[in-house]
Amino acid sequence: MSNPVIKFTDFYYGYINSDVILKDINFAIKQDSFTVIAGPSGAGKTTMCKAMVGIVPSYYGGRYAGNVEVLGENIKEKKVSDLAMRVGIMLDDYESQLVSLTAGEEVAFSLLNHGFAPSEVEDRTKKALADVGLPGRENYQLDELSGGQRQRLLLASVLAIHPEILILDEPVSALDPDGAKSLYELIYKIYKQHNMTVVVVEHDLNSVLQYATDLIILDKGTIVAQGPFAQAAKITYGYPALRENLPELWQIKFDLEKRFGIALGEWRNEAAALAELAEKFKGGQGL
């Protein structure tokens, strides 16, 4: 197994004046993996993302136990700003993360704050905008960009710092299915190109089925399943109340496997499922 880039050990957390949100969290995220975190609303997914970059607890306060190691360092010993140069995060409420008037200033903002030379800032800004499909838009006002474009702009600002890990909290929640599909295609392209580790919180696993290498399922603040996608999905299927978090294709896969005592492929898209079902089903004779 490749090195873990994020490691939670016996981690507990509660916000100020709230119950414990995350309990007994132990997991490791492998380098170069595309890990998806899923689970019902209120399970603690967003809090876990915030703990990966240290803003929980540094910014939020609250009660904290256990250890979080990111890129080999204990985040308790690091400043959030140091970590920010190695780990990029895009929050679900992405509009709140935009701070500038123009697209170019937005991407340059964190670079300038970290003291990069102007020529370097310019180069990186240009490159990052091109990477997300907004080439040459440096001088566009933010309100000239559509919602989907603003979201890609934010992704560009995160990419411009050249993070080793990219954390995305429900990146497509405000997009329509076409927009969601193209944003995930873009994220996957960047993931492959830059050999990054990607961690995505996503409740609609259908949209990341093609890409996910690993899966973590959270429910009520604890981890129910974790591991390589197929393995963790299978564990999740064992909990009837959590089944509907799985992609529909995989709900069908596990159900048919159980009914007929067979093994079906690890379908990553409809075409694969259709091909295998049509072949096995043979108009009702097979299976």
Add this chain to the structure above:
Amino acid sequence: MIETQAVNFAYRRGEPVIFDISCTIKDGEFVALLGHNGSGKTTLSRLFMALDHPRSGRVLVDGNDIAKLEPADLADRVGYVFQNPDLQILEDTVFDEVAYGLRCKKMTEEIIKKQVKDALSAMGLEDLADAYPRALSFGQKRRLGVAAALALQPRTLILDEITNGQDEQEKEDMMDYLLKLNKEKQITIILITHDMNIARKFTKRVLVLNDGNLVFDGETAALFDGSKDIEQWGLKQPVLSQLGAKLGITALTPEEFCQKVSLKVGEKQ
């Protein structure tokens, strides 16, 4: 009842976006309005609520020309939940937010209390009555928008992408509640959505818009029976209709699908 007669619309200085649409949504219907991004779904629904006015043609609500209805009268008949919940939030607590419309209507505090409570519990927000609305999660804010519309008990509810950002259970709960409202109180529901599964599972009739034209108006089951090329309109067949069409099975849930596969195999053996 909402009726459009040969409606055309263009935003100021812009290209036309709605072309010659005529349709009737009768009392008590549960209709989905589908279409790709930019197809004109939200624009058309804004015409139903007189948030914009057609360039030509007419919109009638309960037989009245909408251009001549008083806003308060229209608001009694049609409730609208915006796609972006932030646009709708006015007050400092969840309770006051839902009570806002009722207070505008000069209801007594007693009635307000009851209707707000009912609307909040329908949307699973009863424990958050004192919370600050802008601090809620995105999904909670959406439900708050629905609760605020519900509290006014309109005859027709137009809901723009309300299931976005909700988990599966929350979606089901929300839709079950709307279905109940539709069945028991005959409230007309117009659901604007990108979620083909939701449309397929919960609505009887769909209207499909493509680039401002009404390209399909008919039964939901007919749209998703696998025989239509709905991709030309920027829509996607749900997984279950794709698999179902291939195997000759109609099912609304993965479980039902597998049961039917199982039955079919059993019959043959």
